[in-house]
Amino acid sequence: MSAAVSLAPKTRSEICPACGTPAQQARQAWKFVNARGETEWLRCPSCQSYFMDGEYRLENEIAHTQQMTWGDTEHGAQLNQFKQRMYRAILDRIHALVPQQGARLLDVGCAYGGFMTAAKESGFDVTGFDIVPEAVGHVNKSGMKAQCCAHVSEFSLMKEPFDVITVLDANIYWPDQPAELREIHSRLKPGGLLVMRIVDKSWLASIGAALQQVSPAKGEKILRRAVNDHRFSMPVGSFLNLLHKTGFKVISASPRGAVHSDQTSLAVKLSFGLGIALWHTLGLFLAPGAVVIAEKDATHSRGSLREPGA
Numbered sequence: 001m002s003a004a005v006s007l008a009p010k011t012r013s014e015i016c017p018a019c020g021t022p023a024q025q026a027r028q029a030w031k032f033v034n035a036r037g038e039t040e041w042l043r044c045p046s047c048q049s050y051f052m053d054g055e056y057r058l059e060n061e062i063a064h065t066q067q068m069t070w071g072d073t074e075h076g077a078q079l080n081q082f083k084q085r086m087y088r089a090i091l092d093r094i095h096a097l098v099p100q101q102g103a104r105l106l107d108v109g110c111a112y113g114g115f116m117t118a119a120k121e122s123g124f125d126v127t128g129f130d131i132v133p134e135a136v137g138h139v140n141k142s143g144m145k146a147q148c149c150a151h152v153s154e155f156s157l158m159k160e161p162f163d164v165i166t167v168l169d170a171n172i173y174w175p176d177q178p179a180e181l182r183e184i185h186s187r188l189k190p191g192g193l194l195v196m197r198i199v200d201k202s203w204l205a206s207i208g209a210a211l212q213q214v215s216p217a218k219g220e221k222i223l224r225r226a227v228n229d230h231r232f233s234m235p236v237g238s239f240l241n242l243l244h245k246t247g248f249k250v251i252s253a254s255p256r257g258a259v260h261s262d263q264t265s266l267a268v269k270l271s272f273g274l275g276i277a278l279w280h281t282l283g284l285f286l287a288p289g290a291v292v293i294a295e296k297d298a299t300h301s302r303g304s305l306r307e308p309g310a
């Protein structure tokens with residue numbers, strides 16, 4: 001843990017990374033030790049997200065990712081195999097909406113190119129970017145184009161508007177989610193798709209924070225499971241509102257298709273099963289994650305959000 005401690009942020013956050021509200025308005029939520037060392041977490045009064053208090057420094061983020069399973073050279077590529085079930089489920093959904101061959105797809109936070117490979121094989125013209133140089137090198141070596149950069153605005157390998165932009169398990173590391181979503185919106189064709197796998201265990205974080213008051217060790221254990229090494233934890237409902245404000249029309253949002261692997265543990269699969277049932281019947285989000293598909297609304301009309309599971 002000693003190496004991780006030195007990467008912990010020293011300066012305070014200026015904004016809630018999930019919705020952009022000034023961080024002075026946030027209240028303290030908890031303090032704990034996880035893969036990033038000891039960090040303090042705040043809760044945003046505007047979007048109800050929990051977020052790590054600390055300035056975003058790209059060099060720290062790269063160093064942190066390199067020491068995580070998905071960022072190191074040996075295991076990063078192996079994860080590509082593990083996540084095939086999720087890739088297939090997501091590609092099936094995209095193909096139903098974007099049937100043409102050769103459509104342009106940008107994968108944000110492409111890591112070792114697992115989803116890019118699957119998308120290319122299914123007929124997309126793919127590019128991607130990631131902050132980890134070794135991951136980008138791996139993708140380039142396997143014959144696909146990727147760039148080492150941190151923000152959609154910096155991506156320069158393809159200037160033309162995209163048919164599809166995918167963000168799979170990557171937004172939770174963004175320092176300013178509204179800014180990234182605006183940039184994604186501007187780089188999509190009218191009617192183009194934003195496809196995201198998001199994580200929402202904010203409900204579990206609330207349980208952990210409450211439990212920490214009475215049983216610190218048990219509370220921390222739950223908090224570590226709830227936030228992993230993420231920088232924020234945002235309720236799905238708040239996320240869908242943010243998409244709407246940015247000019248996206250939400251086509252679907254569901255835990256269905258968000259299970260990573262056939263080898264995912266039974267406990268996690270069960271919590272997805274229960275989560276899917278609760279979301280589609282009561283609109284209650286208690287699953288570990290969800291797949292969200294949204295369309296660039298060319299008209300920018302701001303109608304009401306669709307029903308959960310629409």
Ligand SMILES: [Zn+2]
Pocket residue numbers: 016017018019020021044045046047048049
């Ligand atoms: Zn917020």
